Amino acid sequence: MRKPIIAGNWKMNKTIAEALAFVDDVKERVNNENVDAVICAPFIALKDLKEATKGTDIKIGAQNMHFEESGAFTGEVSPGMLKEIGIDYVVIGHSERREYFNETNETVNKKVVKALEHGIDPILCCGETLEQREAGETKAHCKIQIEEGLKNVAKEDISKVVIAYEPIWAIGTGKTATAEDANDVISYIREVVAGLYGELAQDVRIQYGGSVKPSNVAEIMAQSDIDGALVGGASLAADDYVKLVNF
Numbered sequence: 001m002r003k004p005i006i007a008g009n010w011k012m013n014k015t016i017a018e019a020l021a022f023v024d025d026v027k028e029r030v031n032n033e034n035v036d037a038v039i040c041a042p043f044i045a046l047k048d049l050k051e052a053t054k055g056t057d058i059k060i061g062a063q064n065m066h067f068e069e070s071g072a073f074t075g076e077v078s079p080g081m082l083k084e085i086g087i088d089y090v091v092i093g094h095s096e097r098r099e100y101f102n103e104t105n106e107t108v109n110k111k112v113v114k115a116l117e118h119g120i121d122p123i124l125c126c127g128e129t130l131e132q133r134e135a136g137e138t139k140a141h142c143k144i145q146i147e148e149g150l151k152n153v154a155k156e157d158i159s160k161v162v163i164a165y166e167p168i169w170a171i172g173t174g175k176t177a178t179a180e181d182a183n184d185v186i187s188y189i190r191e192v193v194a195g196l197y198g199e200l201a202q203d204v205r206i207q208y209g210g211s212v213k214p215s216n217v218a219e220i221m222a223q224s225d226i227d228g229a230l231v232g233g234a235s236l237a238a239d240d241y242v243k244l245v246n247f
């Protein structure tokens with residue numbers, strides 16, 4: 001039985017003060033024991049958020065990390081630094097990182113492997129552009145991203161990986177894939193994982209992301225293969241976040 005995971009991805013939003021006010025507002029209201037509720041926040045707020053959510057059901061994730069342990073990588077944050085403050089999850093290979101920061105399947109894979117090595121659960125993102133969707137290349141594109149992203153991930157670790165399917169054309173646009181379409185691609189992604197890990201694919205949680213909001217989360221979560229959501233815009237408003245995790 002896969003436990004659903006609803007993760008807010010705040011992207012480059014909220015100061016530390018705003019992040020703490022948000023947690024203060026939602027922490028008593030996040031009470032769905034059947035869901036893992038996560039907030040993925042900017043690096044600078046992570047330590048404070050970990051402290052502020054102690055004893056609550058909210059888990060904290062980063063939005064990126066480097067794959068090296070340390071060294072001359074100006075501006076980067078290492079897996080050990082995240083582990084030191086108890087970070088639970090890390091988003092890896094979000095389409096915005098792939099597009100604006102030149103992340104490739106190869107660097108994404110190194111980060112996935114390194115996160116697992118440090119006991120941080122990676123949220124591995126995949127998804128197609130509008131052009132790829134219109135050309136009928138959605139599944140082929142996701143297959144490559146997943147197969148390359150999971151290279152060298154041991155069988156013992158695969159259930160710790162969360163996959164987020166986010167069609168790029170649905171991110172921040174208000175356009176959501178229909179729940180059935182999203183489920184179809186996600187079922188296919190599970191087949192791809194099964195091609196690599198057999199039955200263990202049934203333990204891997206696969207989220208949908210792209211304009212998820214309180215009004216559509218229940219329909220999305222009702223699909224057979226969708227195990228959660230990675231939510232951008234709607235996760236920034238406290239009341240909406242509470243509705244999303246208590247769907």
Ligand SMILES: O=C[C@H](O)COP(=O)(O)O
Pocket residue numbers: 009094166170171172173174209210211212230231232233234
């Ligand atoms: O990581 C979250 C996704 O990019 C979705 O963003 P959105 O909910 O604002 O469309």
